[in-house]
Amino acid sequence: MRRICVFSGSSAGARAEYAAAARALGTALVARGLSLVYGGAKVGLMGVIADTVLAAGGEVIGIIPKRLMTKELAHPGLAELRVVPSMHDRKREMADLADAFVALPGGIGTLEELTEVLSWAQLGLHGKPCGVLEVAGYFERLVAFLDHAVDERFLRPAHRAMLVVASDADDLLARLEAYRAPVVEKWLDRDTI
Numbered sequence: 001m002r003r004i005c006v007f008s009g010s011s012a013g014a015r016a017e018y019a020a021a022a023r024a025l026g027t028a029l030v031a032r033g034l035s036l037v038y039g040g041a042k043v044g045l046m047g048v049i050a051d052t053v054l055a056a057g058g059e060v061i062g063i064i065p066k067r068l069m070t071k072e073l074a075h076p077g078l079a080e081l082r083v084v085p086s087m088h089d090r091k092r093e094m095a096d097l098a099d100a101f102v103a104l105p106g107g108i109g110t111l112e113e114l115t116e117v118l119s120w121a122q123l124g125l126h127g128k129p130c131g132v133l134e135v136a137g138y139f140e141r142l143v144a145f146l147d148h149a150v151d152e153r154f155l156r157p158a159h160r161a162m163l164v165v166a167s168d169a170d171d172l173l174a175r176l177e178a179y180r181a182p183v184v185e186k187w188l189d190r191d192t193i
Contacts, residue, residue, distance in 0.1 A: 065085065
């Protein structure tokens with residue numbers, strides 16, 4: 001792994017633990033010699049992780065849609081800020097550059113980005129690891145939903161296991177480095193369709 005794409009909120013959230021987790025992840029990235037690929041903003045958790053990586057001398061690549069340059073306040077301190085035409089272009093470029101994906105707490109955009117790369121992995125479009133940094137129980141309900149989807153036969157256990165969950169940044173990165181994508185048919189009941 002050389003570059004990690006981090007999805008996170010353009011807000012700092014309600015708890016100080018969220019920013020602390022973003023700083024811990026940024027510090028762990030630099031300690032492992034990994035570059036950060038992210039949404040290019042200077043606000044919220046996006047800004048916290050970018051500032052942390054930059055302050056520690058790490059590489060940060062920001063990718064922001066032209067329309068969000070002023071709404072998300074593009075980070076002025078990045079050596080590389082790529083301005084793209086749309087959200088679709090942003091996600092495609094982040095996915096192309098990254099060797100793994102991590103979600104920090106965030107809202108609908110963060111969830112959408114994470115579930116899209118998970119869906120692509122499930123379909124075999126990439127074999128890159130996907131993880132969440134669990135902070136103060138933030139992702140518990142998402143993980144419970146995925147477990148419920150397995151119980152209800154909408155998701156294979158091997159596909160559920162594609163989402164690596166850890167509450168420690170170093171542990172998460174180590175598990176992402178060790179990850180090997182499963183080779184499993186996506187459809188549960190293809191023979192009966």
